[in-house]
Amino acid sequence: MQPRNSEERAGMKRPYNVGLMTSLILVFALGLLGCEQEGPAERAGQSIDRTAEKAGDKMEEAKEAASEKAEEAGAYIDDAAITAKIKADFLADPSLEVFQISVTTTDGVVTLSGEVDSQASIDRSQAIASGVENVKSVRNALMVKAAE
Structure with missing residues (x-):
């Protein structure tokens, strides 16, 4: 049975069009729903x-810790260099008894300790230590030996 006119043909297409549209909408909706759900890959x-x-984050923490340790090591090396320079300058000065003077350096602060023969030795030691590069200050704990 074939449709005779355009009205009959239009009537036959409507159910077909509605079914097709419904199917497309359903497929589209299911596709969207599937996209919204996270899969294993996501x-x-x-x-x-x-x-x-x-x-x-861990790498950044490690980098900061390494920087701090490098600064500490650098400060230690600087302190050792300051101490060595002061001791060398004491050795070069004939008026000082270098083995009577202890020199320690911490964070650029020099501490002189021990017993020397005179106030002049204390003053000279202070002047030498103060003149060394990177010395922030000098703590002079030197004492004059008591007369025997």
Whole structure:
């Protein structure tokens, strides 16, 4: 049975068009719903992102700790160099009994201690230590030996 006119043909197409449209809408809706749900790949990607972020944070912490240790090591080396320079200058000065004077340096602060023969030796030691590069201050704990 074939349709005779355009009205009959239009009437036959309507159920077909409605069914097709309903099917398309249903497929589209299900597709959107599937896109909204996270699959294993999305969850794995998020896990990788979180892990990478944590690793970056740990690397930053390690970098900061290494910088602090390098600064401490540098300060220690600077202090050792200051002490060595002062002792060398004491050795070069014939008026000082270098083995009677102890020199320690911490964070650029020099401490002189021990017993020397005279106030002049105390003053000379102070002047030499103060004149060394990178010395922030000098704590002079030197004492004149008591007469025997």
